[in-house]
Amino acid sequence: MPLRLLLGPQRPIVNLDSAVARSGIGDGPIGVISAAWQEAEGDIDDVQRLVLNPLFDLRIYERTEELFAADKRLHEAYRLRQDRLKEQQRLYRMRLRHLMVAARQTLRTEGEPAVVAAERRHAISQLRALDRHHLGQIEKVHARFDSVFTADSHALLSEYTAAIEDELSRFKTVLITGGNVVVLMNRLRLFGLDRLLQRKNIIAWSAGAMVLCDHIVLFHDRMPQGRRDPEIVDEGMGLLPSIVLLPDAKGRLRAKDLVRVKLLSRRFAPASCMTLDNGSLLLFESETLRDSEAAKRITRNGSFKRVRAA
Amino acid sequence: MNPTLRKLLRKGTPEPVDIDALIGELDFPLVDGPDVTFVFRGTADEVYLRCWISGLDTAQPFQALPGTDLWATTIELPKGSRIEYKFEVIAGGARELILDPLNDVIAHDPFGSNSVCQGYGYVRPEWTLHDPLARVGSLQSLRVDSSVFQESREVQVYLPATFRSNRRYPLLIVHDGVDYLRYADLKAVLDNLTHRLEIPSIIAALIQSPDRLKEYGGDDRHAAFLVDDLLPFMNEAYPLLGGADARCLMGASFGGVAALHAAWRFPEQFGSLLLQSGSFAFSDLGRHRRGPVFDPVVRFMNEFREHPGRPADRIFMSCGMYESLIYENRSLVPHLQAQGMELRFEEARDAHNWENWRDRLRIGLSWLMPGPAWMVYE
Numbered sequence: 001m002p003l004r005l006l007l008g009p010q011r012p013i014v015n016l017d018s019a020v021a022r023s024g025i026g027d028g029p030i031g032v033i034s035a036a037w038q039e040a041e042g043d044i045d046d047v048q049r050l051v052l053n054p055l056f057d058l059r060i061y062e063r064t065e066e067l068f069a070a071d072k073r074l075h076e077a078y079r080l081r082q083d084r085l086k087e088q089q090r091l092y093r094m095r096l097r098h099l100m101v102a103a104r105q106t107l108r109t110e111g112e113p114a115v116v117a118a119e120r121r122h123a124i125s126q127l128r129a130l131d132r133h134h135l136g137q138i139e140k141v142h143a144r145f146d147s148v149f150t151a152d153s154h155a156l157l158s159e160y161t162a163a164i165e166d167e168l169s170r171f172k173t174v175l176i177t178g179g180n181v182v183v184l185m186n187r188l189r190l191f192g193l194d195r196l197l198q199r200k201n202i203i204a205w206s207a208g209a210m211v212l213c214d215h216i217v218l219f220h221d222r223m224p225q226g227r228r229d230p231e232i233v234d235e236g237m238g239l240l241p242s243i244v245l246l247p248d249a250k251g252r253l254r255a256k257d258l259v260r261v262k263l264l265s266r267r268f269a270p271a272s273c274m275t276l277d278n279g280s281l282l283l284f285e286s287e288t289l290r291d292s293e294a295a296k297r298i299t300r301n302g303s304f305k306r307v308r309a310a
Numbered sequence: 311m312n313p314t315l316r317k318l319l320r321k322g323t324p325e326p327v328d329i330d331a332l333i334g335e336l337d338f339p340l341v342d343g344p345d346v347t348f349v350f351r352g353t354a355d356e357v358y359l360r361c362w363i364s365g366l367d368t369a370q371p372f373q374a375l376p377g378t379d380l381w382a383t384t385i386e387l388p389k390g391s392r393i394e395y396k397f398e399v400i401a402g403g404a405r406e407l408i409l410d411p412l413n414d415v416i417a418h419d420p421f422g423s424n425s426v427c428q429g430y431g432y433v434r435p436e437w438t439l440h441d442p443l444a445r446v447g448s449l450q451s452l453r454v455d456s457s458v459f460q461e462s463r464e465v466q467v468y469l470p471a472t473f474r475s476n477r478r479y480p481l482l483i484v485h486d487g488v489d490y491l492r493y494a495d496l497k498a499v500l501d502n503l504t505h506r507l508e509i510p511s512i513i514a515a516l517i518q519s520p521d522r523l524k525e526y527g528g529d530d531r532h533a534a535f536l537v538d539d540l541l542p543f544m545n546e547a548y549p550l551l552g553g554a555d556a557r558c559l560m561g562a563s564f565g566g567v568a569a570l571h572a573a574w575r576f577p578e579q580f581g582s583l584l585l586q587s588g589s590f591a592f593s594d595l596g597r598h599r600r601g602p603v604f605d606p607v608v609r610f611m612n613e614f615r616e617h618p619g620r621p622a623d624r625i626f627m628s629c630g631m632y633e634s635l636i637y638e639n640r641s642l643v644p645h646l647q648a649q650g651m652e653l654r655f656e657e658a659r660d661a662h663n664w665e666n667w668r669d670r671l672r673i674g675l676s677w678l679m680p681g682p683a684w685m686v687y688e
Contacts, residue, residue: 011688036686039472069476079478090555178688206687220684224508225677228684247687 001286002198004212004240007205008280008294009178009248010047015293016205017050019281022291025201029054031171035061035187036179036207047175055175058167060187063160071156074149078190081145085234088141092134093231099127100229100263107259127267131232135215138234142189161191168196178206178247181218185211185234194237202239206247209276212239217268219246221254230264241287242271249275249296255304262302273298274307282307312340312347315375315382323377338412341430344388348372348427349412350381354401357381361395361427363632363661369398391429391659392666393632417665419493426665437502438495438668444505445471447497449516454543458535464518465540467548468497470504470511478549479513480556480679483536483580485526485565487516493664499671507683508676513548515540519568523603526561526568527589528610533572537579555581555623558678562586562667567607573621574614582624582678586667590638611638618645624652626678628670630660 005023010016030053034041041061048055068075103123109116149157168174174197176184184207188194202212210216219230246253253275255261265273274282275296283291289309296304311319318324318332333351340347350357350372357372372381387393394417396407409416410425417426428434447470453462466487470479490496496516503509517540519525525532536559544550559569559580566588573580591604592611598604625646629639636657646653654677660666 009688065476075476178686180682180686182682182685210687218684223676223680223684224672225680233685 003173003201003290004282004284004286005201005203006209006212006240006245006276006282006284006295007203008276008278010205011178013046013050014278015281016047016203019283020051020053020203022281023203023283025053025173025203027053028172029056029170030203031168031174032057032177033060033174033184033188033193033208034177034179035064036177036181036184037061038180038183044177047177051175053173056167056171058164058174060164060191060193061183063164064187064190067156067160071154074154074157077145077149081141082186084141085138088134088137089231089233092130092137093229095130096127096229096231099123099130103127103263103267104259107263124263124266131267134232135235142235157190164191164193165196168193168200171200173201173203176202176204176208176211178208181207181210181216182233184208185216185236188237197237198239206276209245209247211236213243213245214238214241214271215244217244217246219264220252221257221260222252227254227260230267240284244268244271244273245276246273246298247276248278250277258302261298262300265298265300265302269300275304283309312342312345312382312384314340315347315349315380319375319378329378329380333412338410339427341428343430344386345384346387346427346429347382347384348395348397348410350397350399350410351379351412352381352399353379354381354399356400357383358398358400359383359385359395360398360407361393361661363393364634364636365632372397387427387429388659389429389431391632392432392669393427393429393661394424394663394665395427396424417493417663419664420489424663429659432659435669435672437506437672438499440498441502441505444501446501447471447473447504449491449497452543452547454539456535456539458531458539463535463539465543466491466516466518467544468500468512468514468516469548470513471501472504472511473513475549477511478551479511480558481544481548481550482512482514482558482560482675482679483540483569484514484516485559485561485568486518486522486563487514488518489664490562490667491516494668494671496668496671499668499675503672503675503681507681507686508672509679509681512679513544513550515544522564522568524606526564527603527606528567528571529606530575532568533575536572537576541579553581554578558582558584559622560584560586560674561588562664563662564589564607566590567610570614570621571610574619577619577621580622583622583626584674584678585625585627586670586674587629587633587635587662588627588639588642589635590642591635592638592641615642615645618649620649620651622651624678626654626656626674628656628658628667628674630662630666631657632659632661635662 042057106120106123213236216234218233221227280295281293282295292307295307297307358369372383399406413425415426416423450467455462557580561569566585598608643655
């Protein structure tokens with residue numbers, strides 16, 4: 001069964017080396033996907049110094065740039081897709097803001113317990129309905145693009161995908177770094193890596209871990225312009241179902257704002273919201289949790305409980 | 311009286327050497343919590359503090375300290391305040407406005423320079439200073455042929471450090487752009503905010519009018535210049551994202567009026583506006599009292615307040631609490647909100663100056679043009 005080793009932020013590297021050693025992943029070569037670093041892709045010297053396994057960057061970001069430069073039609077279609085996704089996100093955010101305000105107000109308000117509880121449930125169900133709708137719209141945008149640009153029907157894309165698949169076959173384990181989670185997911189999807197990575201052991205931190213979930217939830221309560229409401233930005237690879245991963249939660253979440261935290265947990269239930277802070281570790285064997293350290297789960301009451309392996 | 315000065319005078323008339331020592335040891339003005347004491351040393355008949363801030367007397371008299379050549383005056387400044395000032399020294403019938411000789415902190419603007427008093431709790435934001443880790447963008451100087459003004463106009467274009475011709479970028483148009491570079495460290499701010507992922511990589515067109523009081527005061531020609539000359543030029547020369555939501559107009563003082571006016575004259579051209587201490591003078595009844603240069607501004611603002619339309623989707627406004635324009639800025643807020651525009655208004659304990667505008671750039675730009683920090687999980 002493939003292993004999934006998930007870690008918190010590693011800039012600078014905190015526990016990658018010790019976690020890999022303790023995971024039982026073995027000592028073979030590891031393929032690296034550092035596309036989330038964009039122009040800095042492949043800058044893995046500090047990782048290589050600490051991890052004993054030989055590392056080989058798959059240059060997913062660079063390959064995408066090459067492919068776009070060579071295939072203007074694909075590039076234009078990709079841009080168009082991104083524009084549609086941005087527009088979809090803008091409209092979702094517009095509606096989300098109001099539902100979030102309403103849901104927070106119902107969580108704060110007092111009154112006849114049974115009446116208030118019913119309104120809270122409904123407010124949260126409306127949020128979930130919007131999230132579902134948004135995911136459906138995103139899926140449609142992807143489907144439209146994918147129906148035209150499949151690896152089978154598009155020669156150059158097919159060539160690149162085959163080359164990556166060929167390289168990937170050398171590795172039992174793939175390491176996915178943190179970075180820009182949207183860029184990462186887009187690149188993985190373009191080359192069908194969501195399919196190719198299913199049987200691999202995966203070591204991933206931060207953004208790299210987020211893309212393994214069912215969907216990718218962006219969150220940040222400490223932006224310079226103020227807190228933002230958590231929003232679903234895309235589907236993930238679905239390798240870790242029913243988990244929402246929250247890297248650097250200590251830095252990004254206002255954990256003391258009980259209503260916000262509670263709402264986060266209830267909105268995405270039954271999925272479990274888990275933090276991945278500095279030094280955290282979660283090790284799954286397929287979908288079963290085998291080991292954990294310092295990772296926490298947010299309860300429906302907004303408290304943080306240590307995640308424990310069965 | 312300030313405790314340090316009181317101590318100096320407690321033992322009678324201090325020797326000049328004691329005064330020299332005191333001046334050498336301390337930073338001026340003397341900030342003691344909310345009390346700020348300004349000190350002038352020299353021969354004079356009268357000395358005044360001139361700080362042109364709303365809420366204080368225009369000229370605050372100094373008191374001569376007996377037996378010395380020191381003059382002092384104390385004002386109260388709330389936490390986090392920052393004001394600019396000069397001393398007015400009257401001696402032998404001559405009247406002179408000078409910088410504070412005991413204070414090295416100076417702010418510059420197109421009209422000269424002022425001494426700066428940083429009240430307790432004010433710290434210059436670190437993101438306004440050069441960050442050696444931030445990759446630096448570049449500036450290009452180009453000329454735009456203007457069909458509107460029948461001449462070519464210089465525009466400085468800021469390109470982000472990671473500029474690539476195969477990417478597309480949002481556009482920020484900055485009124486008084488060269489002044490923003492010079493007096494508000496705009497380049498360092500853009501470099502830093504981009505580096506911190508707080509704003510996306512953007513292209514900025516920095517424009518400078520040869521006659522700003524006229525062209526920025528609600529002049530249709532300027533609005534047409536932006537839309538008919540500058541935008542097509544920028545679209546031709548650079549890879550810009552299409553659509554109004556990727557275009558932001560920015561300006562301070564009269565530049566704020568120019569930005570609002572252009573967006574009003576050409577709705578749906580600019581998705582967002584960043585308006586700093588806009589000179590939004592208006593008159594509900596009778597004539598305004600701000601002088602003839604404001605006549606076209608008041609005409610425009612009166613019309614705007616009557617028929618605001620929807621000049622942009624998102625507007626960030628900021629204004630110093632110590633500016634006379636705070637009233638006009640505050641009163642514009644409900645007018646804009648009533649149109650369903652998304653609006654954010656920030657007040658600062660500062661006055662009508664470039665450093666105030668500099669210090670508000672982070673919140674304004676990152677709110678209007680949020681960067682990818684939101685999507686980056688290292």
